[in-house]
Amino acid sequence: MGVEDGNVDVAAVDIEVDAFRRLFPLQYYERHFKESIRPDARPLGTSRTTCVTLGDVSSADGSSFVKIGSTLxxxxxxxxxxxxxxxxxxxxxxxxxxxxxxxxxxxxxxxxxxxxxxxxxxxxxxxxxxxxxxxxxxxxxxxxxxxxxxxxxxxxxxxxxxxxxxxxx
Known part of the structure; x- marks a missing residue:
């Protein structure tokens, strides 16, 4: 299960978590909800950091760049x-x-x-x-x-x- 010499193989754990999320989405999100955290480890009442800049594209009549957390x-x-x-x-x-x-x-x-x-x-x-x-x-x-x-x-x-x-x- 990804454990070698007492060390946890992080990639194997990530695959298992992703598999659990896909196979049992309701249980996955219920578990986070019960612990009052989101899947990205933020508390439920905390929003993502948001950044908005205007006019980044000089050739456009109007433009904006919006970044909400690490949403890449x-x-x-x-x-x-x-x-x-x-x-x-x-x-x-x-x-x-x-x-x-x-x-x-x-x-x-x-x-x-x-x-x-x-x-x-x-x-x-x-x-x-x-x-x-x-x-x-x-x-x-x-x-x-x-x-x-x-x-x-x-x-x-x-x-x-x-x-x-x-x-x-």
Missing amino acids: YSPDEGCLAIEFHMPPVCSPLVRPGRHAEEAPVIDKQLSDVILSSGMIHLKELSLISGKAAWMDYLDVYCLDADGSLFDGALLSAVAAFSSCKLSHS
Whole structure:
């Protein structure tokens, strides 16, 4: 169980705690609640340290940077945000003011395929470990929903990423 020569293997304990949290989430959080602490060891009545700065992006009309505690999900990785758009012009079935039902499904499929294929390595988007990273936005617009929506979206994504150049300076 991760104990060698009286020393506890911290990695093994972390894996066991994570497994318990995933397998028994209710019991995991109830245990913390009974002890009046949060899973990150803060007392229940204590909030995270919050920092807000305004105007960090000089090229934007308005910008802000917000940090709440140590909320870096993956401190050595960037992020990829994908959105598949189906405006009403693409099909008579898409109504103005309503999202097409297919759009979120294609969003998820694109994200899964792009990240699992190794086309984008999120670690390569890190600028300063734990402090700054690129966030890539991929917006795909369908102009004619005549079939093969996912294939067209994926081909568009591959083409866009193949010509994308990020400055790491």
